[in-house]
Amino acid sequence: MEKRPGVDGLKIIVTVVMFAGSVLFLLPFVWMLVTSFKVESEVFAYPIQWLPKEWNAVENYKAVWFGDYPFTLYYWNSIKVAVITTAASCLISAMAAYGFSKIKFRASNFLFMIVLVTYMIPGQAILIPQFIIYRNIGLFDSHLGLVLLGTFSVLGTFMLRQFFMGLHQEFIESAKIDGAGHPRIFWSIALPLVKPAVATYAILRFIWTWNDYQNPLIFIRSDKLLTLPIAIQKFTSMSGEFYSLIMAAAVSAILPLIIIFILGQKNVIEGIALGGVKG
Amino acid sequence: MGQIMETLTQKPPAVRNRKGWSLQKGETLSGLLFVSPMLIGVTILVLIPIIATLVLGFADWNFVQGFDGIRWVGLQNFSNLLQDDMFIRSVRNNFIFLLTVPVYLLVSMVLAILIDRYVYMKGYFKIAYFVPYVSMTVAVAIVWQVLFQPSYGPINEMLKAIGIADPPKWIADPHFALISIMMISVWISIGFNMIIYIAGLQSIPKDLYEAAEIDGANAWTKFRRITFPLLSPTTFFLLVTGIIATFKVFDVIAVLTQGGPIGSTTMMVWYLYDTAFVNLKVGYASAIAVVLFLFVMLITFGQWLAEKKWVNY
Structure with missing residues (x-):
């Protein structure tokens, strides 16, 4: 060429x-x-x-990870919240995407429109009612609450729906003739076929959850439940002038993302390009 | 004979219809089952809250008062907003912040063209310019905080070294704080926009360039006549998403300036957060949220109109 x-x-x-x-x-x-x-x-x-x-180097990282500040706890919290959010969001988005693309049912288009419309609502415009709801149903100050905030992703549904629509309907029909119901078709035929798309979305969701600052700031109060973004900010104001330690903490928080990004960069870049240009 | 034929030909459709009907019922049921977790989540966490926001905008209320403490005040929150200097300042800063969008669009477009056509090691460049976008904003903001440190930070040390005796105090200076934040925001946004531009470039048919080369077009003509116009849907999309994103800027401000010094970096979302979760004025903050919502809706609607009119895919 x-x-x-x-x-x-x-x-x-x-x-x-x-x-x-x-x-x-x-x-x-x-x-x-x-x-x-x-x-x-x-x-x-x-x-x-x-x-x-x-x-x-060794002394700095040791001071951050095993010093008085419970950095390992916050790291673990971040891993926990990000992994669970990613898994839950992938499952629920994929289910909805499958329902909206591969099952023909009444009100399908109308319901999909409702989901799409919510995408235009800026997250910050609904923080206050979310806060009130969380206070009243006991989700405030809990990891479950944080996970749920990241789980219901319109973007994920939209992205995966595009991929499901690309699957030939014949796959579904022939499986149906063989007597498989939708749960089976979804789990053992459709989902494996769109695995790359799910992986892309999973990486993006993990990065977004890992970096999320705003939700923990508002919905978490207990110190022991903090995730890294706020923990790092607190660490910074506590460590005052110890910039070498602050930077060691920052590197520790960013490193997993850079590794995940470099490993999955093809997925991430393609996903963003696809979601961006076609979304 | 004819009758038999008729019943024979008629019966199967009837059966199929009935079966089809029950099949359809089953499909509807499984369809609803598959989408219901999403629908329930979106309803509780987005739809009900947005309605509640619109309603609370007309109330005077404080979190600690409980639901009995709600007082309905009509449009008073909104008329107060119009006289609230801090709010007006936030809106004004939001509009100044819009300037970041054309800046990073231009930079991203140039980078995308260079990376797509004119360099070796494309993979490296894509990753390098994308790293700020995937990195944790808080950690990155803290790094910038140190870099921008007025008296001994590396940036000012460098400026002093090249002969600028009195460099700006950056985020500590009311005149420079907003522009410092805007610079960081440009830096973070370039990667995302560049990636989408590269995808846009790759969808431009190569033979257009070949034909132009045969006609003797130089690089500038090719850019002006082919690349730029054919990228316009991408540019348009990025412009709209970029504008909407500026209305959501929060993390950098929360970490670096908290809206200060003396309100020079306050933006709508920051002011909303401060009013609701620091000063606990729920009704008033909801009115700000309504305004924010209207701005974003307006842009989305404008996009929809413009797309119908100008953009041909």
């Missing part, structure tokens, strides 16, 4: 310039990572030391 095989001079120049640009773009992350390895007295030394003179 390449018209000119071999090396393209212009392309090399652009690549070099873009590479320099990307380093500049990522400089805050580099600074964060390097700072997390430094001793505190070196953090603001100028000119900026991009390689620590004195490595203090």
